[in-house]
Amino acid sequence: MKRSGVGLTAEHATGALRVDGARLWRSLMELAQIGATPKGGVCRLALTDLDRRGRDLVMGWLRDSGASIEIDGAGNIFATRGGRDDAAAAVLTGSHIDTQPSGGKFDGNYGVLAGLEVLRTLNDADVVTMHPVTVAVWTNEEGSRFVPVMGGSGAFAGVYTLEHLRQQRDIDGISFGEALDAIGYAGDAPIGGRKLEAYFEAHIEQGPILEREEKIIGVVTGALGLRWYDCTWTGQDSHAGPTPMEARRDALLGASRMVEAVHALAMRHAPDGRATVGCMQVSPNSRNVVPGRVTMTVDMRHPDDERLAAMDRELRDTADFVARELGLDCDLQQVDHVPASRFDPKCIDAVRTATRALGLAHREMVSGAGHDAIYLARIAPTSMIFVPCKDGISHNEIEDARPEHLEAGANVLLHAILARALGSDSAAGASGIDHG
Ligand code: GLV
Ligand code: MN
Ligand code: MN
Numbered sequence: 001m002k003r004s005g006v007g008l009t010a011e012h013a014t015g016a017l018r019v020d021g022a023r024l025w026r027s028l029m030e031l032a033q034i035g036a037t038p039k040g041g042v043c044r045l046a047l048t049d050l051d052r053r054g055r056d057l058v059m060g061w062l063r064d065s066g067a068s069i070e071i072d073g074a075g076n077i078f079a080t081r082g083g084r085d086d087a088a089a090a091v092l093t094g095s096h097i098d099t100q101p102s103g104g105k106f107d108g109n110y111g112v113l114a115g116l117e118v119l120r121t122l123n124d125a126d127v128v129t130m131h132p133v134t135v136a137v138w139t140n141e142e143g144s145r146f147v148p149v150m151g152g153s154g155a156f157a158g159v160y161t162l163e164h165l166r167q168q169r170d171i172d173g174i175s176f177g178e179a180l181d182a183i184g185y186a187g188d189a190p191i192g193g194r195k196l197e198a199y200f201e202a203h204i205e206q207g208p209i210l211e212r213e214e215k216i217i218g219v220v221t222g223a224l225g226l227r228w229y230d231c232t233w234t235g236q237d238s239h240a241g242p243t244p245m246e247a248r249r250d251a252l253l254g255a256s257r258m259v260e261a262v263h264a265l266a267m268r269h270a271p272d273g274r275a276t277v278g279c280m281q282v283s284p285n286s287r288n289v290v291p292g293r294v295t296m297t298v299d300m301r302h303p304d305d306e307r308l309a310a311m312d313r314e315l316r317d318t319a320d321f322v323a324r325e326l327g328l329d330c331d332l333q334q335v336d337h338v339p340a341s342r343f344d345p346k347c348i349d350a351v352r353t354a355t356r357a358l359g360l361a362h363r364e365m366v367s368g369a370g371h372d373a374i375y376l377a378r379i380a381p382t383s384m385i386f387v388p389c390k391d392g393i394s395h396n397e398i399e400d401a402r403p404e405h406l407e408a409g410a411n412v413l414l415h416a417i418l419a420r421a422l423g424s425d426s427a428a429g430a431s432g433i434d435h436g
Contacts, residue, residue, distance in 0.1 A: 014422070015357070017125055019414055021407025024117040028406070031057060031097065031113065032105035041397025042105055046098035046140035047075070047179035054097045055185060058112060058137060065119045067135065071187025073162045074155045075139040075180050078189070081119050083129040083421065089195035091129075091421040092380065093118065093413060094136030095203060095372060096152075100144050104399020106204045106389065106406075112137050114202040114410040118417055130423025131197050138372040139180070145170045146179075147228065148336045153372035156192045157379045196380035198347050198420040201373040202413045203384060204401050208392025209365060216360045216408050218386030219352045223367035223374050224274070225308045225340035229298040231258065231319065234329040237284060237292035248290050252282055254328045255294040261318040262298055269311055274301040274368065303366055305340050341374045347383035347416070354415035355385075360408050369394075385412045 034054045035044035044050040055077065062079035063069055070078045080090060095111025115135035122133065138156070143149025146168045154160045166177030180186045205211075210218050235249030259277045266275035276299045283293040298315065302308040316332060323330035348364075355362045365386065376382045387409035390400035 014125070014127055014418055017121060017127070017414065017418075019117045019121045019407060019410040020124075021403055021410070023120065024113060024406060024410055025403045027061065027113045027116065028105060028109060031109055035099065037102065037397050039397035040105070041399065042099045042103050042109075043101050044097065044099045044103070045101065045145045046142060047145065047176065047183055047185075049183065051098055052183035052185065055137065055183075058097060058116070061116055062119070062135060065116065065123060067119055070189040071185060072156070072189040072191045073186060074152045074165055074191055075185040075187065076152045076156055076191070077137040078134050079119070080132050080134040081122060083132045084423070085130055086132055088131045089197040090132040090134040091197045091417050092134045092136055092194075092199045092376070093201060093417060094138060095201050096138045096141030098140055098142050098145075100142055100395045102395070102397050103142075104394060104396060106399055106401045107206065107394055108141055108203070110204055110387075110401070110406060110409075111202045114406070114413050117410050118414045121414060127418075129418070129421040131421040133417060133421050136372075139185075140176070141370075141372055143228075143336070143370070146176045149226075149228070149370050150338070150372050150375055151176070153375040157375040158192055159375055159378070162191055192379070198344075198350070199373060199376040199380045199382040200347065200351070200413055200416050201371055201376075201382075201384045202409045203371060203386055204389040204394060204399070205365075205386040205392070206369045206389060206394035210363070210386060210388035211390070211392060213363060214361065215363050216387065216405055217355045217362040217412055218365040219348060219355060219362055220343060220367050220384035220386055221348055221364050222303075222340065222342040223369070223371060224272075224301045224303045225305050226299065226301045226336070226338050226370060227308060227312055227334055228336035229315070230333050230335050231255075231296050231298060232331045233258075233294045233296075233323075234331070235292050235327070236290070238290045240288040240290055243290055249292070249327050250290050251294040251328060252291040254322050254326050254330065255280060255296050257322045257326075258296065258318065261322070262300075262315070265311060265314050265318070266300070268314075269302060269307055272303050273307065273311060275299070275311065301368065303340050308340070338370060338374060341377050343373070343377055343383040344381035347381045350416040350419040351383050351385055351412060354412045354419065357415065358408065358411055360412065383416075385409050385416070
């Protein structure tokens, strides 16, 4: 919807504009009821019925804000508040509302609801922007139920075809496509191809640095690269009693050595290397059978792509060595690879300028986690805003963040968005108090 005429425009004091932190918090707490877990977290895996209920709630709020809603073929939701020039490229913000199995209330949800809070704030003050402002809810960011991680934003950025996404299967054999259709969120809007002025994403840090340094805002300059693997160890099922120790082909022993080696590998690439085995299925999983088959995952990350490639080589050497030593077969497949990314200097600057103008203690940082912003950075000027989370703990039900920090981050988001959305004629001095 095109906006025109009166109201509080850039020429007025949008520099004084602030989000309603209490309203943001209430929305976060209400969304967290859907899939709430006993320890105060959330389990709302991508494309489950709980995800549908979360989407329904958030989409209702976005619609109530007056935004026009579109859903694309990957289930990504876009809610647009029109500007003076609806043909102008949109300033996009957003994140995801799918969670880990033992996830928290803030990972992803904060970025979406901070975007909603920006729309509500612009409405309350009757601000007219030049560019449309769009809030996106990206599908399957977590990569927990379906690989690839950041699948919806990846498709939007042209990294994956819709067909590729729809074919991916969860551990029970249900495809992404079947699950998306079942919750009624396969939309008809084209995937990607939107004109974008910029993308900003607010997120909790998910690590300990901001809290440790008593900073409120992380000005995010880029993100680590990651590689994901599926690994299958094959030996032979045999009786736990009569089978002599030297005659066994124990797939779990191979997997166990790999777990140790993966940890040691990351330690060799300290302080920035990370490596994790997060999933394992043991077959036949019977206490008196030597396991003949184990599948496991490996997640490796490093901010330097060459170091990450070196970690990849070490992982493959380890798999070969352990398999030979124990008489096992090891099938190691890389299933996802996201190179390290650098965000856009002007968008980073918009975040930094808004943060300074708001008088918030901050530092620059590189994200250790994957975010939809990583794929958006391939097609639009992008940056991110981090706020502290308690004890740096995330992907955990006890994940926590302070309301005043979430509010501060949303104010930075508001002013970074305004710096790009008000339009070149009026942005200077109007959106972030001081754009010098
Ligand atoms: C997403 O949460 C990731 O960093 O793996
Ligand atoms: Mn996230
Ligand atoms: Mn996450």
